[in-house]
Amino acid sequence: MPRMDAGGEAVRPLLFLDVDGPLIPFGGLAPSRRGGTEGSTDAANPLLNRLDPAVGRRLAMLGYELVWATTWDEDANEDVAPRLGLPSLPVLPWPEPSEGDEQDARAGRHWKTRPIVAWASGRAFAWVDDEITRADREWVAAHHDGPALLHHVDPRVGLGPEDFAVLAEWAESPER
Template sequence: MTDSAQRPLLFLDVDGPLIPFGAAAQQYPTYRTGEPRKADSNPLLARINPAHGPRLVALPCDLVWATAWMDDANECIAPRIRLPRLPVVMWPEPSEADERDEREGMHWKTRALVDWAAGRSFAWVDDEVTDIDRAWVSVHHRGRALLHRVDPGRGLGDADYVALDEWLRGHGTRSSHGAG
């Protein structure tokens, strides 16, 4: 087992990967956690499969919220899927470089995630990752990285977990910026 400092990070988005959206509402199963919470006022939270928590914790990485939910992910999402409190990427105020990047098709999270990782290997799970993000990370990140795109209409599924687990377990041996 490697030291925690050597484990790759897994940056996790919420909308799309954990809360699927985009198809007709009746196509999504809903899940009850049995624990009433003030967050239950958001009907989309019922779409989060509680099985995600144990599957995410089983991955050989350090989980980090990388979502616009920010610390609300710890308050509303983590308890539903039995995750511990996770570190949260705090998004900086947009800069001119960020605005230029977005005009050129790069995701607004990309720079901040590379900065947060500080050279450490990471996987990024999001429904908006593009080849532009992959190309930028391959030039600007000195560590290994997997930018894994999840179909927002279905959310994280078995194939996603297999791809993540394989990359995380062999993070030094596979293509670092592969499509997902």
Template sequence: MAGSAQRPLLFLDVDGPLIPFGSPHPYPLYETDRPELPDATSHPLLPRLDPSHGPRLKALPCEMVWATTWAADANECIAPRLGLPELAVVAWPEPSDADERDERAGLHWKTRTLVGWAAGRPFAWVDDEISDADRAWVAAHHEGRALLHRVDARSGLGDADYRVLGEWLRPG
């Protein structure tokens, strides 16, 4: 079946990939005079969102899902500034003892939830905190294809990241 249900998922983190941080150098700021957008004073990092991410993300052949602690706020604050539609949002469970064991083993707290959310469907996960432990766990526990792509939080998503994602997501 060729419908959107068969397209790979793209789990997208915000802080780091879309809002860069951690560099000693000043970041470019992208102000907007569009009054319909959320006020950037509500979150001081919103002006770091490069609006060119929106068209680049929409051009990827996938179904995007927010995988961020911004939760539903990503649809209210991030999506409009990037020109993205409202996206599905991963709901994070309450921390558990298993999460503590995972953390001690180097597994990111998002990993199990994202694999469960994907339910065997191919997915790419873009985050600034992905490790080899996450890649190994996903390889052992996820039936579908998966790309765990770590982005440098100091620079955020760049041309090389979009090339990797585009090549992995394209069918064939």
């Protein structure tokens, strides 16, 4: 049964999306998933040709509220979302560097971890990134009041069927 808010509306979990690695894989040169050879359709940023529109359809079907958690910032809505067939998504704003960033770096935590937990504000969330560590998982477990799934994606291949299976199972889990 889905979680409900005070008004009886279903509350979908958040899914924080990194672009480089999960959505734009860094594996070897391969034919573009859009047809042609890599780099042939977007001279401004040839890596955009590695985006797979099927990934966008699969993300949309998962039942999460999608949020960009990437240094692409608004460029993710301008350059990535249309190629994936996604609407414009909320963009997690990154705070100015602080002393907490130095503490996070020394502890092996990603600089995105604190802002993601702050944005989620106790709400269930999943985060897909290619730089998630055990230290991030431990920090989230200690500082986030809701369920969370921090899912590491292999940056050489990006989000694949196994990743989508994990995300779907977690979103539908009664323990979540």
